[in-house]
Amino acid sequence: MDKKKRIEIANLEIDCKIGKDRHFIAADRKNKLRIGLGIFAVIGSAIIASGIGETFLKFLGAFLSQENNKSSLFLEFLGHILPLLVGISTAIIGFLGLEKQTAQHRFVGNSYIEIARKSRSILNSINENNSVEKEAEYALLMEKYLDINKEGEACPTNDNDNKKAMSMNSKKREAIKSKIAEFEKETLDITEKRYEKKDSARKLIYLALKFRMVSFFAWVKLIRKSDYKRYLRNMR
Incomplete structure (x- = not known):
């Protein structure tokens, strides 16, 4: 069998x-x-x-x-x-x-x-x-x-x-x-089609606001450039 x-x-x-x-x-x-x-x-x-x-x-x-x-x-x-x-x-x-x-x-x-x-x-x-x-x-x-x-x-x-x-x-x-x-x-050569998960509108707005805040703090030198880059990497 x-x-x-x-x-x-x-x-x-x-x-x-x-x-x-x-x-x-x-x-x-x-x-x-x-x-x-x-x-x-x-x-x-x-x-x-x-x-x-x-x-x-x-x-x-x-x-x-x-x-x-x-x-x-x-x-x-x-x-x-x-x-x-x-x-x-x-x-x-x-x-x-x-x-x-x-x-x-x-x-x-x-x-x-x-x-x-x-x-x-x-x-x-x-x-x-x-x-x-x-x-x-x-x-x-x-x-x-x-x-x-x-x-x-x-x-x-x-x-x-x-x-x-x-x-x-x-x-x-x-x-x-x-x-x-x-x-x-x-x-049967059957494979599952993977779909990329799209971010919701609420999450996109949140990320945009967070990006602007981090950029502003870097511009006024409240955070260092190294921290600024780290925040951007971890933003998602």
Whole structure:
């Protein structure tokens, strides 16, 4: 197997690791949200069913003036907040399908793990005698990888999940990408076009003012000629 194919397999492995981390991070995030909303809904429902909330409001009302209409309305308002929040929490859990999404993220993450491990196995076991067989295995892994990407569209991740996953695999990813860039440069004669960074208008104005000030100080002999030349060299 040639160098190009080995780089492709290594790139597939790191892409799968990034995908795995991304979906497991998303699964943990959504699972924490599901548990938090669920605990709140359970505790809130228990408080409402036991009547302790109503008793607490009556106890609170003993310290407020019952003749004040605003105080009565405030207590009545508080009595409706908890049932409302419990209903919203329960509805969010059901509407978003957080439990199902968490399971989907973990399924996709485990699928990426399987491909990453098989990719590493191919790299470790490949030799001149089985290169054709290993290339066929890689082709099947690539097809499965594309299928998993489609499966992951049903449970998308957010930008923070992606950034964390990229950060966790940054060193390995940069190493692989640099190898790909080297290969393209060697075999395809692809070179990056470099653009010179142009100075902004603010910086040009600042340099012009600085030049005039240094020239003025040299003219009135506040600085020596050697210092004047040094300032000019270091101005940029």
